[in-house]
Amino acid sequence: MTSLVNQQPHSEAIGYSFSQSTHAPNKQHSFYPYTDNGGSTLGITGADFAILAGDTRSVAGYNINSRYAPKVFKIGGDDETGEGAHILLSVVGFAADGHALKERLDAVVKMYKYQHGKPMSVRACAQRLSTILYQKRFFPYYVHAILAGLDEEGTGALYSYDPVGSYEREQCRAAGSAASLIMPFLDNQVNFKNQYIPGSGEGHALEPKKAGPLPRSTVEQLVRDAFTSAVERHIEVGDGLQMMVITANGIEEIYTPLKQD
Amino acid sequence: MNHFPESWGRPRDDIYGTYNPAYLQSTGPKAHTQSPAVTGTSVIAVKFNGGVAIAADNLASYGSLARFTDVKRLRKFSDTAVVGFSGDVSDMQYMDRLLESIDIRENYSTHGNMLNAKNLHTYLSKVLYKRRSEFNPLWNHILVVGFDGDKKPFLSSADLLGTTYSAPHLATGFGAHLAVPILRRLFPEDRPTEDITKEDAVKALRECLKVLWYRDARSLDKYSLAIITEEGVEIKEDQRLENQSWAFAETIRGYGAQVV
Numbered sequence: 001m002t003s004l005v006n007q008q009p010h011s012e013a014i015g016y017s018f019s020q021s022t023h024a025p026n027k028q029h030s031f032y033p034y035t036d037n038g039g040s041t042l043g044i045t046g047a048d049f050a051i052l053a054g055d056t057r058s059v060a061g062y063n064i065n066s067r068y069a070p071k072v073f074k075i076g077g078d079d080e081t082g083e084g085a086h087i088l089l090s091v092v093g094f095a096a097d098g099h100a101l102k103e104r105l106d107a108v109v110k111m112y113k114y115q116h117g118k119p120m121s122v123r124a125c126a127q128r129l130s131t132i133l134y135q136k137r138f139f140p141y142y143v144h145a146i147l148a149g150l151d152e153e154g155t156g157a158l159y160s161y162d163p164v165g166s167y168e169r170e171q172c173r174a175a176g177s178a179a180s181l182i183m184p185f186l187d188n189q190v191n192f193k194n195q196y197i198p199g200s201g202e203g204h205a206l207e208p209k210k211a212g213p214l215p216r217s218t219v220e221q222l223v224r225d226a227f228t229s230a231v232e233r234h235i236e237v238g239d240g241l242q243m244m245v246i247t248a249n250g251i252e253e254i255y256t257p258l259k260q261d
Numbered sequence: 262m263n264h265f266p267e268s269w270g271r272p273r274d275d276i277y278g279t280y281n282p283a284y285l286q287s288t289g290p291k292a293h294t295q296s297p298a299v300t301g302t303s304v305i306a307v308k309f310n311g312g313v314a315i316a317a318d319n320l321a322s323y324g325s326l327a328r329f330t331d332v333k334r335l336r337k338f339s340d341t342a343v344v345g346f347s348g349d350v351s352d353m354q355y356m357d358r359l360l361e362s363i364d365i366r367e368n369y370s371t372h373g374n375m376l377n378a379k380n381l382h383t384y385l386s387k388v389l390y391k392r393r394s395e396f397n398p399l400w401n402h403i404l405v406v407g408f409d410g411d412k413k414p415f416l417s418s419a420d421l422l423g424t425t426y427s428a429p430h431l432a433t434g435f436g437a438h439l440a441v442p443i444l445r446r447l448f449p450e451d452r453p454t455e456d457i458t459k460e461d462a463v464k465a466l467r468e469c470l471k472v473l474w475y476r477d478a479r480s481l482d483k484y485s486l487a488i489i490t491e492e493g494v495e496i497k498e499d500q501r502l503e504n505q506s507w508a509f510a511e512t513i514r515g516y517g518a519q520v521v
Binding site: 030033063094095096099100 | 296398422423450
């Protein structure tokens with residue numbers, strides 16, 4: 001009853017009042033702050049190396065923005081070219097967020113070196129990246145990040161992330177638009193899923209093939225095969241393959257052309 | 262007479278219906294630019310041996326109305342760079358003011374202006390990214406041309422979301438659909454830009470503007486063209502596509518309503 005009186009203060013109810021302000025529905029924002037720039041990334045580790053790769057196409061819908069827009073970056077290098085870096089980061093998804101994330105992590109790793117007088121470990125950097133992503137939990141960096149480097153023992157280390165900072169260390173991971181095409185291939189060829197030792201038994205007695213670190217040449221070929229196949233089946237992947245190999249000797253970059261169609 | 266003062270001087274409810282108080286509302290969410298108002302269409306640019314060429318027409322549209330036909334959408338920045346704007350014209354004027362203040366500050370500094378096109382592109386893309394992150398975007402898609410720190414020709418793009426990319430030839434808006442395929446055919450990306458002469462580049466841009474004039478309804482045959490080389494910036498702001506005409510259209514037979 002009271003609410004009814006409040007809404008209609010006068011007997012000759014007029015439909016408005018100068019104090020009235022709550023009845024208009026809030027306008028919806030129509031600006032959407034994200035876009036998908038497509039592409040795919042892939043990381044595989046070995047006994048003494050880690051490879052991080054990504055295609056170089058940048059798309060907007062059905063348009064190709066650029067045929068060379070790298071997605072794999074050196075983190076914590078001494079200059080603009082990334083010379084002297086010992087960590088790699090790949091970002092795929094919304095390129096502007098990916099770029100901002102890369103710049104932030106790069107600054108963090110540099111500051112760590114200046115403040116502590118030693119390079120940041122990959123494990124520490126991985127935890128820091130998770131924190132950076134989670135800090136924007138309610139307006140996320142819309143990217144799937146993969147971090148690569150060598151751990152304290154010198155073995156290849158690979159960390160994969162979701163856009164809000166959940167992460168884990170893995171042997172291999174594919175991300176981006178063709179992740180669903182590449183990841184099953186990696187399960188089979190790197191972790192030997194569904195591979196059994198021939199003649200080891202019948203049915204459930206069949207012994208699974210044991211997965212172990214692969215040699216660098218094998219891994220490089222796997223990466224190339226994964227991408228040439230993804231290019232055939234996904235329109236957002238193509239133009240070029242940028243592979244970064246991190247070893248105790250530093251970072252080596254290998255570029256291979258992919259199909260441009 | 263109605264004795265409630267708040268209804269005096271307003272349309273009567275019994276005749277015009279109840280007044281919508283939403284129009285008087287001053288609280289609620291802050292209204293940012295949710296869509297552009299007065300807009301410029303495509304900007305196109307090509308790298309060539311020793312420089313970059315960029316072009317944009319002189320039209321500012323208000324929806325489908327050709328509102329202003331003498332708007333300069335290419336902005337020179339102190340002999341080192343040119344920025345081409347498409348999208349909202351008022352946001353372009355705001356960014357123009359930002360660039361002006363940087364230019365003045367740099368010129369008063371002791372070292373003189375050392376900003377190159379690459380620096381400028383970094384700056385503008387960060388402005389755009391910051392504004393999109395505040396949900397208050399500058400509704401533009403820009404191309405920045407000039408030279409990078411190594412004195413190599415530079416051409417890069419940035420849009421209202423802060424997305425950046427570069428390529429030997431770029432176009433914004435409708436040009437991304439109509440001009441880029443032409444430019445990619447004329448100048449394949451695997452061919453070095455050193456093989457492209459200034460004359461080839463300018464000719465290609467004019468050809469693209471012609472196609473855009475015929476097929477982009479928000480375009481104009483008056484345009485600006487800027488060429489940036491080691492010698493400096495050369496801007497021509499009153500160019501015209503000569504002898505363009507739709508007169509041939511009525512002679513086309515065999516499709517649409519016309520059968521014979």
